[in-house]
Amino acid sequence: MPPMPAVREHVDKMQTRQDKADKPMSAPQKAMRRLGLNSDMELALHLPLRYEDETTLTPIAELRDGDMAQAEGVVRESRVEVRARRQLIARIEDDAGHTLLLRFLNFYPSQQKLLSVGQRVRVRGEVRGGFLGREMVHPECKAVQAGAPLAQALTPVYPTTAGLPQAYLRKAVGRALDKLVLDETLPPQALQIWPGGPRVLADWPLHAALDYLHHPRPEVSLAALQDRSHPAWLRLKAEELLAQQLSQLQARQAQALRRAPTLALGQRGGEAKGLHEQLLAVLPFALTGAQRRVSEEIARDLARPSPMHRLLQGDVGSGKTVVAALAAAVCIDAGYQCVLMAPTEILASQHVKKLVDWLTPLGVRVAWLAGGQKTKERRETLEAIDRAPQEGGAQLIVGTHAVIQDKVRFHKLGLAIVDEQHRFGVAQRLALREKVMEGGDAVEGGAKQPVEPHMLMMSATPIPRTLAMSYYADLDVSTLDELPPGRSPIVTRVISEQRRPELIARIRAQLAEGRQVYWVCPLIEESEAVDLTNATATHAELTAALNDAPHAAPLPPEGASPALGRPGGGGGIQIGLLHSRLPAAEKQAVMAEFVAGRMGLLVSTTVIEVGVDVPNATLMVIEHAERFGLSQLHQLRGRVGRGAQASACVLLYSTGDAPRLGQTARERLKAMAETNDGFEIARRDLEIRGPGEFLGARQSGAALLRFADLATDGELLDWARQTAALMLAQHPVLAERHVARWLGGRVDYLKA
Ligand code: ADP
Ligand code: MG
Numbered sequence: 001m002p003p004m005p006a007v008r009e010h011v012d013k014m015q016t017r018q019d020k021a022d023k024p025m026s027a028p029q030k031a032m033r034r035l036g037l038n039s040d041m042e043l044a045l046h047l048p049l050r051y052e053d054e055t056t057l058t059p060i061a062e063l064r065d066g067d068m069a070q071a072e073g074v075v076r077e078s079r080v081e082v083r084a085r086r087q088l089i090a091r092i093e094d095d096a097g098h099t100l101l102l103r104f105l106n107f108y109p110s111q112q113k114l115l116s117v118g119q120r121v122r123v124r125g126e127v128r129g130g131f132l133g134r135e136m137v138h139p140e141c142k143a144v145q146a147g148a149p150l151a152q153a154l155t156p157v158y159p160t161t162a163g164l165p166q167a168y169l170r171k172a173v174g175r176a177l178d179k180l181v182l183d184e185t186l187p188p189q190a191l192q193i194w195p196g197g198p199r200v201l202a203d204w205p206l207h208a209a210l211d212y213l214h215h216p217r218p219e220v221s222l223a224a225l226q227d228r229s230h231p232a233w234l235r236l237k238a239e240e241l242l243a244q245q246l247s248q249l250q251a252r253q254a255q256a257l258r259r260a261p262t263l264a265l266g267q268r269g270g271e272a273k274g275l276h277e278q279l280l281a282v283l284p285f286a287l288t289g290a291q292r293r294v295s296e297e298i299a300r301d302l303a304r305p306s307p308m309h310r311l312l313q314g315d316v317g318s319g320k321t322v323v324a325a326l327a328a329a330v331c332i333d334a335g336y337q338c339v340l341m342a343p344t345e346i347l348a349s350q351h352v353k354k355l356v357d358w359l360t361p362l363g364v365r366v367a368w369l370a371g372g373q374k375t376k377e378r379r380e381t382l383e384a385i386d387r388a389p390q391e392g393g394a395q396l397i398v399g400t401h402a403v404i405q406d407k408v409r410f411h412k413l414g415l416a417i418v419d420e421q422h423r424f425g426v427a428q429r430l431a432l433r434e435k436v437m438e439g440g441d442a443v444e445g446g447a448k449q450p451v452e453p454h455m456l457m458m459s460a461t462p463i464p465r466t467l468a469m470s471y472y473a474d475l476d477v478s479t480l481d482e483l484p485p486g487r488s489p490i491v492t493r494v495i496s497e498q499r500r501p502e503l504i505a506r507i508r509a510q511l512a513e514g515r516q517v518y519w520v521c522p523l524i525e526e527s528e529a530v531d532l533t534n535a536t537a538t539h540a541e542l543t544a545a546l547n548d549a550p551h552a553a554p555l556p557p558e559g560a561s562p563a564l565g566r567p568g569g570g571g572g573i574q575i576g577l578l579h580s581r582l583p584a585a586e587k588q589a590v591m592a593e594f595v596a597g598r599m600g601l602l603v604s605t606t607v608i609e610v611g612v613d614v615p616n617a618t619l620m621v622i623e624h625a626e627r628f629g630l631s632q633l634h635q636l637r638g639r640v641g642r643g644a645q646a647s648a649c650v651l652l653y654s655t656g657d658a659p660r661l662g663q664t665a666r667e668r669l670k671a672m673a674e675t676n677d678g679f680e681i682a683r684r685d686l687e688i689r690g691p692g693e694f695l696g697a698r699q700s701g702a703a704l705l706r707f708a709d710l711a712t713d714g715e716l717l718d719w720a721r722q723t724a725a726l727m728l729a730q731h732p733v734l735a736e737r738h739v740a741r742w743l744g745g746r747v748d749y750l751k752a
Contacts, residue, residue, distance in 0.1 A: 028165065028168045031160070031161050031162065031164035032164060032172065035159075035160070035161055039744065040176035041176075041180065041742075041744070043172055043173050043176035044176050044214075045210075046158060046159070046169075046173060047158075047214070048156035049157055050157050051216065051222070051225075052068075052124070052155045053070070053155070054070055054124060054151040054155045055150055055153070055218040056070065058070065058071055059071070060073065060096070060098035060099065060100045061096060061098045063134050065129060065134075067126070067127045068125070068126055068127075069127055070124040071092075071094065071100060071123055072122045072123070073093045073095075073099070073120070073121065074092060074119065074120045074121075075091070075092050075117050075118060075120075076091050076093050077090065077117065078112070078116060078117055087104060087105050087107075088107040089102070089103055090115040092123065099133075100123070100134050101133055101134065101136075102115070102123060102135065102139055103136070103137050103138075104137075104138055105138070114142075115141065120143065120144055120145065120146055121141050121142065121143055122141070122144045122148070123141045124139055124140045125138065125139030153217055156170060156214050158173070173214060177207075177211060180207065181207075182206045182207040184205055185734045185737050185738040186239075186734075187727060189726060190242075190719075190727070193719065194238070195715050195716075195719060200231050201238065204231045204235040206236075206239060208232070209232035209233075209235040210232075210236070212232040213225070213232050213233070213236070228707070228709075234716070237708040237709075238720065240705060240706065240742060241716055241717055241719075242723055242724060242727075243739055243741075243742030243743055244705065244743075245723075245724035246727065246728065246738060247743055250735075250739070253728070255306060255309060258306055258307055258452055259305055259306065259451050259452065260304070260305060260307035260308070261334065261336055261414050261454075262303055262304065262334075263334040263336060263415065263454070264330075265302075265330055265333075274329075275329040275330075275332060275333040275362060275364070276329040276330050279325060279362065280326070282358060282361065282362070283322065283358070285484065288482045288483075288484055289482060290318070290481055290482035291323055291480065294479075295323055295327070297310075297478050298312075298326075298327050298330075299327070299330055301454065302327065302330055302415065307452050307453065307454050307455065308454035309454075309475055309476065310456055310475060310476045311458075311459060311476070311477045311478070312324075312457065312458045312477075312478045312480070313461075313477060313480070314458075315460065315483070316460045316634065316635060316639075316678065317484075317487065317638050317641065318480040318481075318483055318484075319480065319483075320480060324417050325355055325358055325359070327417065327456055328340065328417065329359070329364075330415075331414040332364055332389070332395045334414065335389060335390060336389070336413065336414025337394065337395060337396070337397065337410055337413050338395070338397070338413075338414060338416075339398075339399075339403055339413060339436075340396065340397070340418075340419065341404070341417070341418050341424075341432065342399075342400060342419040342420065343400070343424055344400065344423075345371060345400050346591055346607060346608065347419065347420070347612065348368075348370060349368075349588055350591075350595075350613060351398055351419065352368050355396060359396065364395050364396055365389075365392070365394050365395045366394070367396070367398070368399060369400075369402045369403050370399050370400045370584065371400060372585070381394070382407055382409070385410055386409045386410070386411050389412065393411050397410075401428055401431075401432075404431050408435070410435075410438075413436060413453045414453055414454065415453055416453050416454070416455050417456045417457075418456070418457045419458045420458065420460060421458060421459050422459050422461050433455075436453050437453075460635060460678070461631045461634075461635070461682060486644045487641055487642070487643075488641070488644065488645065489641065489676055490640060490641035491648045491649070492648070492649045492650075492673040492676075493649070493650050494625070494653065494669045494670065494672070495653075497652055500652070503621065504546065506619070506650075507601065510618060510619045511546070511573055511600045511601065514616075515618040516594065516600055516617040516618065516619075517600065517601045517602070517618070517621070518601075518602050518604065518619070518636075518640070519538065519601060519602070519603045519621045520604055520620070520622045520623065520636055521534050521535040521604065521623055521624075522534055522623045522624030522627060535579050535603060535604065535605050538623070539577040539603040542575060542603060543575050546573050546575065546601065547572045547575075573600045573601060574598060574599040574601075575599070575601045575603060576593060576594060576599045576604075577590070577602075577603050577604070578604040578605070579604065590602070595614055606628075608639060614642070616643060617640050617647075618641075618643070618645050618646070618648070619647065619648050619650070620636060620637055620639055620640045621649075622636055622637075622651050622652060623652045625652060626662075626665040626668070630684055631681060631685045634678055634681045636649075651669050653665070671684050
C-alpha cells in the first residue's frame with residue numbers, strides 16, 4: 001500500500017499478452033503486464049498523461065485558494081476528530097511561522113504516523129480557503145529533512161490501472177530509460193529531408209526525446225507537450241510512422257517473392273468463350289467505365305505468379321458485387337475455387353442469390369456456408385468444398401465467417417474475396433489469411449514453394465488517403481469512382497423528433513406510390529436487449545399509425561411494386577421487423593418479403609447496415625441519428641437511391657431533455673445533409689473519431705498508431721514513406737533494427 005491514496009488514472013482497456021512466466025508475479029507486476037508493459041522499450045514508450053510541478057516550494061503565506069502547490073513545514077499538531085465522520089487533521093508550520101491545515105477523510109495508520117508532531121513534511125495539493133486559514137484536503141505528503149533538494153524536472157503522472165501505484169510505475173520507467181541503449185537508426189539523409197529542417201531530428205535523438213517527455217524541464221511550454229508539437233514529440237511520431245511504413249514495405253517485398261496460381265483470362269482456344277465473357281453477356285446492364293477499369297486491374301493481378309493483395313473501394317452502390325463476380329469467373333475458369341466472405345448472414349445470402357442467378361446458368365457450382373445450417377446439409381457442403389472442382393467439387397463458396405472455421409478445407413483455393421472487409425475484426429482478418437494460405441495448392445508442378453491464393457478485399461467505407469497509405473501500404477488499391485448511370489441523388493434532411501407525425505404522412509405517401517421504406521431504430525450503446533425493445537415498440541407504433549388512420553389512397557403508378565398494401569384501402573400495409581436476435585431463417589424470410597416488394601415498410605436495427613440492395617426502396621428514416629457514426633449513417637443511407645426514383649434520407653434527432661441538439665452532433669448531421677460523397681464523409685469521420693474506431697479495430701490497440709495522428713501528421717507520414725523506401729534500398733540493417741525496436745512481436749497485426 002502506498003502511504004497516500006494513489007493518484008489513479010485509468011486508461012482504456014489495452015491488449016494484454018499471454019501470461020507465460022511461471023514465477024509468481026507481484027500485483028504491480030501483473031498490472032504492468034495488463035497494460036502491455038513487458039519490455040524496457042514498452043515502458044519507455046509509456047508516456048505521461050500529464051505532469052506535476054514539484055520543482056518549487058511556495059511559502060504558506062503565498063498560497064492562494066485554488067492553486068495546485070507544494071509547501072513544506074513541521075507538524076505542530078495532529079489529531080483524529082470525529083465530527084460527521086472520522087477524520088485526521090494535522091497542522092504544519094513553515095519556517096516563516098505560517099500554518100497550513102491538512103485534512104484527510106480517509107486515512108491509513110501509516111499516514112497518521114508520518115504526520116506525527118515534530119516531523120518535517122513536504123505536501124502537495126490543491127489549496128482551499130484564504131484569510132481564515134488555508135488547508136489542503138488529501139495532499140500528497142512525504143517526510144523530508146530540512147533543505148532536502150527539490151525535483152529538477154516535472155514529475156510525470158502515468159496512465160495506470162488498479163494495483164499499480166504511480167511511484168512504482170515511475171521507478172520502473174526510470175530504470176527502463178537508464179537501461180535502454182538506443183543507437184540512432186535514422187540515416188543522415190533522413191535527417192536532411194525532414195520538413196522542419198535537418199537540425200530538428202539531429203538535436204533530438206530518440207533517447208533524449210523520451211527522457212525529455214518523461215521528465216521535462218520546469219520551464220517547458222506545457223502547451224507544446226500537450227498538443228504534441230514539441231520537437232521531442234515530433235521525433236517520436238516520426239519514428240513510429242517510419243516503423244510502420246518500413247514493416248508495410250517489407251511485407252510488400254516479401255509478397256512479391258511468394259507464389260500464387262496464375263489465373264489468366266481467356267485460356268480457352270477456339271470458339272468457346274471464357275466464363276468471364278459469358279458472365280458479361282448475361283448481366284442485365286453494361287459495366288460502368290470504372291467497373292471495367294477496376295476489373296482489368298484485378299485480372300492483370302490474377303494473371304501474375306505472385307499473390308494479389310488488393311483493396312477494392314467504392315462508395316455504397318458503386319457496384320462492387322459484379323466486379324467480385326467477374327474476378328470469381330476468371331478464377332473458376334482457370335480451374336480453381338473462389339471463396340466470398342461477407343460480414344452478415346443477410347448480406348452473404350443476398351450475394352449468394354445474385355451469384356446463383358448469374359453463374360449457375362453458366363454451369364458454376366455455388367456452395368453456401370453460414371451459421372445455423374442443418375448438420376447433413378453442412379456435411380455435404382463441406383465435402384463439396386473439399387473436392388476438386390474438376391470432379392464436381394464446389395467452385396464458388398459464399399458465406400459468413402463460417403467459411404474460415406476449422407472444419408472447412410478448401411481443395412484448391414485460387415481467390416478469396418472479402419466483402420465489407422472493414423467490418424471484420426483484426427482477429428478474423430488474420431484467421432482468414434491463415435485459412436486462405438492453407439487452402440492454396442501445396443505445391444504446383446513439382447515446385448517446392450507453396451502456392452498461395454490471391455486476395456481481394458472490398459470496402460464501401462472509403463479509406464482516406466493518409467489512412468490507406470498508413471494502414472494499407474502493403475495493399476494495392478482500386479477505386480470505383482463512378483456510380484452506375486441513372487441514379488438520382490439522395491436528398492438528406494435533418495429533422496427533429498417532434499415532427500414525427502409529418503414524417504409518418506410522408507411515409508404513407510411513399511407507400512401509396514408503391515415505394516418501399518426503411519426505418520432504422522435508435523442505436524443504444526452496449527445493449528442489444530434495449531435495441532430490441534425499441535425496435536419492437538417502434539414497429540407497433542408505426543403499424544398502428546399507418547394502418548389505422550383512414551384516408552384516400554391513390555393507386556400505385558405504373559412500374560411500382562404491385563403487391564404493396566394500400567393505406568386505408570383495407571388490405572393494410574405489410575410492416576416487417578428485423579433485428580439481430582431473430583433466427584437466421586426468419587431474418588431471411590423477412591428480408592425476402594421486402595426484396596420481393598410484398599413488404600412496404602421494414603423496421604429494423606442496424607442489421608441492414610451493409611450491402612442490402614432493394615432498388616425500389618426510396619425512403620430511409622434513421623431515428624436518433626445523432627447516436628450513429630458518420631460512416632455508419634452513410635452506409636445506412638446507401639440502402640436507398642439504388643434505383644432511378646428520387647430517394648430521400650431523413651435523419652431524425654431527439655433532443656431529449658436538453659433544449660437543443662449539441663453543437664458537434666448538429667455539425668455531424670449537417671455534414672451528412674451536405675454531401676453524398678463517401679470519401680468526404682470518411683475524411684470528416686476520421687477527424688471526429690480517430691483511426692482506431694474508424695478502422696473498427698478497437699481491440700487491436702497494438703496495430704494502431706499511439707503517437708502520430710493521421711489527421712494532423714500527414715507531412716510526417718510523407719517523410720516516413722520516403723525514408724522507408726530509402727532505408728530499405730540503402731540501409732537494410734538500420735531498417736531491420738528500427739522495425740525490431742518499435743514493433744517487436746506486433747508486426748503480424750499490421751498485416752491484418
Ligand atoms: P455496392 O458497391 O454497394 O456493393 P452493389 O454491387 O450492391 O453495390 O450494386 C448496387 C446496385 O447497382 C445493384 O442493384 C447492382 O445490380 C447495380 N449495378 C451494378 N453495376 C451496375 C451497372 N454498371 N449499371 C447498372 N446497375 C448496376
Ligand atoms: Mg456491396
